[in-house]
Amino acid sequence: MSAAHAVWSRPQLAAQVLRRRRDGQAEVALRVPTLATPHQVLRLEQQLLAERGVARVAVDTLARRLRVRFDDTATPLPRLLAACDAAGCPAQPLAATSLDDARRREADESLRRLLVAGIFAMQAMMFALVLYLGVIDAVDTLTTRLFRWLGLLSAAPVIGYAAWPFFRRTLAGVRARRAGIDLPIALAIGLIYGASVLSAVRGGGEVYFDSVSMFVFVLLLGRHLELRARHRNGALGEAVADAAPLVAERRNADGALEPVAVSELLPGDRVHVAEGGVVPADGLLESANVQVDAALLSGESRACTLRRGQAVDAGSVVLDGPLELRVERTSADSAAGRLGALADAARRGRQAQGADDDPAATRFVLRVLTLAAATVAFWLWRDPARTFDAAVAVLVVACPCAFALAAPATMARAMAVLARRGVLVARPCALRALARVNHALLDKTGTLTEPTFNADRITSRRGLEPRQALRLAVALARESSHPAARAVARRAGGLELPQAREVEVVAGGGIRGRVDGRVLRLGRAGFACAAAADDEALWLADERGALARLPLQESLRPQAQMALSGLRDAGIAAQIASGDVPSRVRVLAARLGIDAWRARQSPADKLRQVRDAQAAGDCVLVVGDGSNDAAALAAADVSASLAGASELARAHADLLLNDGLGGLLLARQLAARAAQVLRQNRRWALAYNMAAIPFAALGFVPPWLAALGMSLSSLAVILNTLRIAAPLPAAAPPALPRLRERTA
Amino acid sequence: MNALLVLIPVSLLLVVLAVAVFFWAVRQDQFQDLDTPKILPLLDADEGAELPPSRSKEMSP
Numbered sequence: 001m002s003a004a005h006a007v008w009s010r011p012q013l014a015a016q017v018l019r020r021r022r023d024g025q026a027e028v029a030l031r032v033p034t035l036a037t038p039h040q041v042l043r044l045e046q047q048l049l050a051e052r053g054v055a056r057v058a059v060d061t062l063a064r065r066l067r068v069r070f071d072d073t074a075t076p077l078p079r080l081l082a083a084c085d086a087a088g089c090p091a092q093p094l095a096a097t098s099l100d101d102a103r104r105r106e107a108d109e110s111l112r113r114l115l116v117a118g119i120f121a122m123q124a125m126m127f128a129l130v131l132y133l134g135v136i137d138a139v140d141t142l143t144t145r146l147f148r149w150l151g152l153l154s155a156a157p158v159i160g161y162a163a164w165p166f167f168r169r170t171l172a173g174v175r176a177r178r179a180g181i182d183l184p185i186a187l188a189i190g191l192i193y194g195a196s197v198l199s200a201v202r203g204g205g206e207v208y209f210d211s212v213s214m215f216v217f218v219l220l221l222g223r224h225l226e227l228r229a230r231h232r233n234g235a236l237g238e239a240v241a242d243a244a245p246l247v248a249e250r251r252n253a254d255g256a257l258e259p260v261a262v263s264e265l266l267p268g269d270r271v272h273v274a275e276g277g278v279v280p281a282d283g284l285l286e287s288a289n290v291q292v293d294a295a296l297l298s299g300e301s302r303a304c305t306l307r308r309g310q311a312v313d314a315g316s317v318v319l320d321g322p323l324e325l326r327v328e329r330t331s332a333d334s335a336a337g338r339l340g341a342l343a344d345a346a347r348r349g350r351q352a353q354g355a356d357d358d359p360a361a362t363r364f365v366l367r368v369l370t371l372a373a374a375t376v377a378f379w380l381w382r383d384p385a386r387t388f389d390a391a392v393a394v395l396v397v398a399c400p401c402a403f404a405l406a407a408p409a410t411m412a413r414a415m416a417v418l419a420r421r422g423v424l425v426a427r428p429c430a431l432r433a434l435a436r437v438n439h440a441l442l443d444k445t446g447t448l449t450e451p452t453f454n455a456d457r458i459t460s461r462r463g464l465e466p467r468q469a470l471r472l473a474v475a476l477a478r479e480s481s482h483p484a485a486r487a488v489a490r491r492a493g494g495l496e497l498p499q500a501r502e503v504e505v506v507a508g509g510g511i512r513g514r515v516d517g518r519v520l521r522l523g524r525a526g527f528a529c530a531a532a533a534d535d536e537a538l539w540l541a542d543e544r545g546a547l548a549r550l551p552l553q554e555s556l557r558p559q560a561q562m563a564l565s566g567l568r569d570a571g572i573a574a575q576i577a578s579g580d581v582p583s584r585v586r587v588l589a590a591r592l593g594i595d596a597w598r599a600r601q602s603p604a605d606k607l608r609q610v611r612d613a614q615a616a617g618d619c620v621l622v623v624g625d626g627s628n629d630a631a632a633l634a635a636a637d638v639s640a641s642l643a644g645a646s647e648l649a650r651a652h653a654d655l656l657l658n659d660g661l662g663g664l665l666l667a668r669q670l671a672a673r674a675a676q677v678l679r680q681n682r683r684w685a686l687a688y689n690m691a692a693i694p695f696a697a698l699g700f701v702p703p704w705l706a707a708l709g710m711s712l713s714s715l716a717v718i719l720n721t722l723r724i725a726a727p728l729p730a731a732a733p734p735a736l737p738r739l740r741e742r743t744a
Numbered sequence: 745m746n747a748l749l750v751l752i753p754v755s756l757l758l759v760v761l762a763v764a765v766f767f768w769a770v771r772q773d774q775f776q777d778l779d780t781p782k783i784l785p786l787l788d789a790d791e792g793a794e795l796p797p798s799r800s801k802e803m804s805p
Contacts, residue, residue: 038783058773067773108770115766123759143748150752154759 005078007247007259008093014077017093021069025055028077030066030091032084035059040089047087051075066091088479088503088513110227114220117162121213124154125707128210132704148200151209158213159193162220185404187369188395189216195392205389208396211707215399218714222408248280249273251324269327279316283325284309290323291526292316317509364686368398368693375697390699396706397696398689402713406681413721414674422659423667430654433637434671436619440567441609441632443624444578444585445554447642448592448661452555453487453538460548469548471495473540476511476522479503484538484552485511485522510538518542554584556591563661564592570668572621577601577609579628606632623664625649640664670724677724681717688713 008014018026035041041059044066048057053074058067068080077093084091127150163186170186192212199205249257251270262280265271270286273279279292285306292306306312312325372394379387411428418425425431442448458466475497477488503513510523521528522540529541537551567574575596578585582599589597598609606624610632613620622629622636626649633639633652641653642660650656657663692709695701701709769775 056773058776061777104776108775111770111775112767115770116763119759119762119766123755126755153756 005081008077008081010259013247013259014072017096018072018077019096024071025069026072027067027069028080029094029096030068030081030084031094032064032066032089032091034089035061035064035066040087044084044087044089047083048080051080051083054080065094085504086502090504107227110220110224113162113165114217114224117158117213117217117220120154120158120162121210121217124151124158124213125210127151127154128207128703128707131207145200145203148207151207152197152200155193155196155209155213158216159189163189163216166216166219185219185400188399192392192395192399195388195395206392206703208392208703208706211396211399211703211710214707214710215401218401219404222405225408225412265327267327267329271325271327272322273318273325274322277318279312279314279318279323279325281327282314282329283312283327285312286324286326287322290318292318292323364400364403364689368395368400368689371398371693371697378697386699390697393696393699393701393706394693396703397692397701397709399710400685400689401710402685402688402717403682405714406678406685406717409718409721410674410678410681410724413724414670417725418663418667418670421663421666422657423663424656424658425654425667426656427654430638431667431671431674433619434621434655434668435675437621437638437668438572439613439618440572440574440621440623441577441606441613441636442574442622443626443629444576444580444588446625447623448557448560448576448588449554450557451484451487451552453484453491453550453552455491457551458548459551461546464547466548467495469540469550471497472515472520473522473538473548473550475500475515476503476513476520476540479511479513487552488522488538488550520547556588557661559660559662561592563664564594566662566665570665575609577606577632579626603628603631607635610635621664623661640667673724677721681720684716684720685713688716 008017018028021027032044035044038061041061045057045059048054048068051070053071054068055071056067056069060066066084070080081091081093127147130147131144131151166182166186166189169182173183189212192208192215195205196207196209196212199207247259248262248265249272250260250265251272252258257272265281271280271283285308288308290306292304292312311328312323314329372391375394376387376391379390408428411431414431415425415428455466455470458469460466460469470491473488474492474495477485478492478497479485479500498516500513500515503511509527510521512519512521514520520540520542522538525537525539528539529546536553537549539546540548540550564574573596574594575598576585576589576592576594577598579601580599585597585599589595598605601609606622606629610620610622614635614637619637621638621640622632623640623642624630624633625642629641629649630652633641633649638655639653640655640657640663641649643656643658655663655667657667688709692701696706
């Protein structure tokens, strides 16, 4: 293993992945494709921190990424990679450019602004409280003035720093001549703060520093929740982009192999890929017969044999023997890149559609500003001296605090409720669309069906008992999340399992590890024991050869029948679109009672089906698990994927169903409920604002009452969102017991 | 009233301190992964026992 890592000590490669910090330490981003369970995170962190000179390890489980800050003179990069191997999580360095990603900076900035707003809003409220109580205790005017100035001081960072994004986006919007939701918000913040500063300086009138700070804080809180939801999706997307290899072995004219960066490959170069390696660029095969797995592209993890002169796609995994290929296209325009680009384009199209800033909120705030203007006009006519105070009071009372909070609070609560029931929502808007869905497109392999394993049909060799073989296989299988491995691991019932050590998961191959002191392999026939191709079974083998054959079969997922009849009851027309042969699709469709099915569908075909249905006015739900579904998933109004899906599919899914297809019905039910609660919340917020405005316009609302009203109306919105989960069955005890099952 | 002249600057100082600590925590990536660390102590760290115990204190959450 370390021989392969030695490449990274070459200066030109190290320069591509290491970033030098000012304090002399180096920083590197690693991709850990097999990282999934907290158990692995723990093991990896401990292993790395045990190395000399490793200062910090930051794990991003969602993006399957690792950032390590270390002293590369004490621990060179190859040793770091060896430590990852020892932890059972092989890692590949990523280009140094991936160290400073915009996503992370955006999240940090949002968090900092949120906190500044929170802390200083509390401070401003504390000083305001003294003023409110001061009215009763008749504190002398000097103290009153002092506390007004302190309020001004506390609110200044909130307005000048925390609320800055509102002002910045407003400026950009004005320059581009379009009015977004930020314009009225920035206007309200600016006017209230400006008026309060004026009052504090003049020494008369009312100040609203507490209200305006709280307004900013609540708005930022809502936006931050949204941002986090969006970033989860982004993280899943990056996990895919990272899959492209960085180093390739180029065969020079003299026949020697030279490690080069993939970005330096040119069409016509000859490239050598070792067994288990990822093909770095599209090309033509120059070796005789090679088995590759194009799971990244097809989504269906299946070996296929290629002959000399046939095309090999970038991203395929080499299953047996090294291969040589002549590069045709480089990584950027290779098949994997193109497939990703297709999905990206579909996704962007959808985002442009759905990116409308809440039109209801804009309308609302504009109405409030009109009312404030009307108040000004009225008081200018009646009593010009009271104009200023009354107009500001209207602005404060009418601040769309509860209104702006309604959507993010409802969505955040709905997402939390669903997450506890095994459905992860990556894109909050999808929940709104889900309530309107009337057409569903489902993939077959992996979505409606799954590999299952019958323990009674194990055939073992060399005198090993079938039960003993199962025990060894399960010990290895539970280390991987591959659907086939999970099918085997589910048969663990009642067995006393040994702990597998030095486990290594080889993508497209299987699992290798030490169990009871012997090195075992579980996986494809070619990976485990170099036997003839056998797509119907997993093989268990040790160094001397095959030990057992574990036959797999395709069967209906447990909740498929229930989910489909649920969809039908909800008035959703379901349709199967599969890449598989017609005979198998027909049988399955008949079993599920679905009339509409299509077989042999390419990714482009599936995308066309989605577009056609959308053109006919349908709101389309796509459920799929392979990378070949990615484009359709991205184009759909709502997309769902299952836990075992390919990374590309998960990256483009709005909903991730961890506990099976039943989650789909749950999500639909909750989406309808959330839409209802959101409408209630907005109606309540509007009613509160509209009822309070006349009193404010007439000058009956002192600042303390305005602040109290703002808090109580927001609180009512939050309490109302808690009712979302009410009609659902109680959640199963959360993640922890499941987690133990999987890891312990 | 004299107490105010002491307590107000103290409270402002505390606020500035809190913000500084928080900015430091954000810079140290303490808020990057909010899901995994809470589960880590509950796992059976069987592999952890094989490592030199003196190193474990450096583990960042």
